Amino acid sequence: VPTRTGRGKDATARKFTTGDRRQPRSRDDEVVEAAIKVFSRSGYAAATVQDVANELGILKGSLYHYIETKEDLLVWIFEQVHADVDEIIQEVSATEDLDPTERIALYVRKQVLYNLTHLDRISIYHHDLDALTGERHKQVVALRRQHHRFLTDLIRDAQSKGLADSSGDPHLLANCVFATIIWTYRWYRPGGGFGREAVADTCAAFALNGIASTR
Amino acid sequence: VPTRTGRGKDATARKFTTGDRRQPRSRDDEVVEAAIKVFSRSGYAAATVQDVANELGILKGSLYHYIETKEDLLVWIFEQVHADVDEIIQEVSATEDLDPTERIALYVRKQVLYNLTHLDRISIYHHDLDALTGERHKQVVALRRQHHRFLTDLIRDAQSKGLADSSGDPHLLANCVFATIIWTYRWYRPGGGFGREAVADTCAAFALNGIASTR
Amino acid sequence: VPTRTGRGKDATARKFTTGDRRQPRSRDDEVVEAAIKVFSRSGYAAATVQDVANELGILKGSLYHYIETKEDLLVWIFEQVHADVDEIIQEVSATEDLDPTERIALYVRKQVLYNLTHLDRISIYHHDLDALTGERHKQVVALRRQHHRFLTDLIRDAQSKGLADSSGDPHLLANCVFATIIWTYRWYRPGGGFGREAVADTCAAFALNGIASTR
Amino acid sequence: VPTRTGRGKDATARKFTTGDRRQPRSRDDEVVEAAIKVFSRSGYAAATVQDVANELGILKGSLYHYIETKEDLLVWIFEQVHADVDEIIQEVSATEDLDPTERIALYVRKQVLYNLTHLDRISIYHHDLDALTGERHKQVVALRRQHHRFLTDLIRDAQSKGLADSSGDPHLLANCVFATIIWTYRWYRPGGGFGREAVADTCAAFALNGIASTR
């Protein structure tokens, strides 16, 4: 396992065109998009820099005008997903007049919808974390811990308000809810008979019930 | 294209010492064990045959006395896990006097316990399926579909008996239950404060509630 | 079986600088030339890709910029020889006012001269045919059959015109003539006392006499 | 190309059961026979010791009870062929009342018949000479030079007696005659329509005519 002393090509953090904001699509964006397509197909380890270059219609050597290492591509994908996922958490936090369970349901729905709409990114995000090395890996783990805490707090809140069964440990339950959200990337097939909304609803209901108080 | 024209190493299928049966540990078993250790650490793609050989304390070339391809190691791991997992399903099926939800709870508990006890194998089993090629891949996918069907049938049964909420599609719910079971391999850390039994109980309760009829 | 799924290096067939046409020598040509030198020394099977790279003064890995497989080198050599040999046949066919035996003599002379001038290529061409696999092998065999037929027809023609002994089967005699032509690569040593022209003359006379009507 | 300092396993030269002499078939003979079968199929370089062991129905390691190196197998094959070929020359020399051309014809016939009857050995003998290393290689080359001289002398004799065209150099003509004899191993297919005798006759006639005086 190589060690990599993250000395980014650009001191300033890259700002990717994310989500819906329409901007003139930069070449950097296309590069990440190509990497997403390729890595989601074969996995980061099995994918080659050549594959990404092919997807872009340029030569392997030319790709190195945009990246310094193959891992850069992975890092940028993670950054992009993180930006999107953070935004979801912000939106859920900003919504007013919700009790904890309603907030959890909203979170699950939104996150599942995002996952189903960005299956490729999310596959990489959850499948290839361990391909990140050194500092990069630590950073992502730290961020995920934050997400975990966000959900754990909501669950604890729900429990204390009697809206959720208090016999389960909030950490364990949070993991179960995350399982419900995340695992979708492994089984959902677009155009396979289930609409995204239906899946999001079912997952939200399942998770909600899962932690529900069984009065 | 000449590759792989018979002269197989052993026509008869290998029988691995699986589960609890204590037998004189064969070298083949040690090989698989080493592969499990190595692959679970770095992933199949990133792991090298050299790594496995090192783990065994032999040379890379010597390992080829036991295998024909690196993929063989993966296949054998899958076979072993499959044997174990099939057995769980058999046991759950053979248990008498259970209503569908009780049976689901038993299945979740048993399977989660197995996963937590064999985190390494299970990581590989769920992480590196796509590294299998051709016929092997198809076979595993087919077997998993059987497992999916086993659970789907139980859920449908529970719904028709009023033991589960009928508003969710059994297929989607089965995926959610599997998520709960499987995802444990990604977050559970042995010795991290939660006992296996506690986790199994929580997961089973979560899954049960998840599909339960709530009123 | 995944091997070789397209993404070929170059869809268009390579055109090698063959025979006398003097052109700016392309790197591809140098690669083939190096392969010829190496393979003719030790035989295709015993030669290593490393050897060819050494001959070129580059690293083994660099050679793979030009080839996809070691076999490619062999194929290109065969293509080159075939182009040359076909041309000889064309020239012999195009020559006017020759009776069959004169045409045979011309063919033997030309072909022997070519062989002696390109001993290295021809050694490979006749020694390592069986190293070609699959379709490639079939193609070469088919082409050789054409050459065989060309000569057989000439012999038959000569026999029917009373210019050759009719008691010998044309196929067998063609093989004997080919033996005379081809085997030169095994015994001729440049600078060994015999000039190419002298050898060509002797071979032509030997072959001609060999099939000639003796009375 | 490795260098091998021939320290034979047995100081005394091995005596193989050759030709028709019926003796209790020793295990050594079987080993050589197996090697002949295998090497003639795939060539010495491409054949593996394992292949030979398989052919014998024993394990690779066991084969090393009979040989010291893979090359031993090749050497023994060469020894066997040489014994046979020498015998042919002895017989031709011993035949009385023959003029030089008759003697040449007899030699060609006998040798071609031998080749066609032992295609496998002969293929190896003529194809894999260069796989022999060091002293062994030199010895074989020396022996072949003797054979060449035997034929050259006959041709010179015939020329001086006016039985052959004197315009061709005896050395070159000898090579042409050898070509006719040897090349059969490359084109003759048993059961392919031509009987061995017919081929031998044609070759002898071709060679005879080839050197004949064209008065």
Place this chain on the structure above:
DNA sequence: CATGAATGAGCATTCATTCAT
């Protein structure tokens, strides 16, 4: 920006050979 030749380290796999049992 892009090209494409070159690097060099690494990888899966093969195989002749050895040797304790």
Place this chain on the structure above:
DNA sequence: CATGAATGAATGCTCATTCAT
């Protein structure tokens, strides 16, 4: 004699990365 596990060197091939043009 035979086995089969082990060796160790080599081989074909891949690929991330560099760089002169």
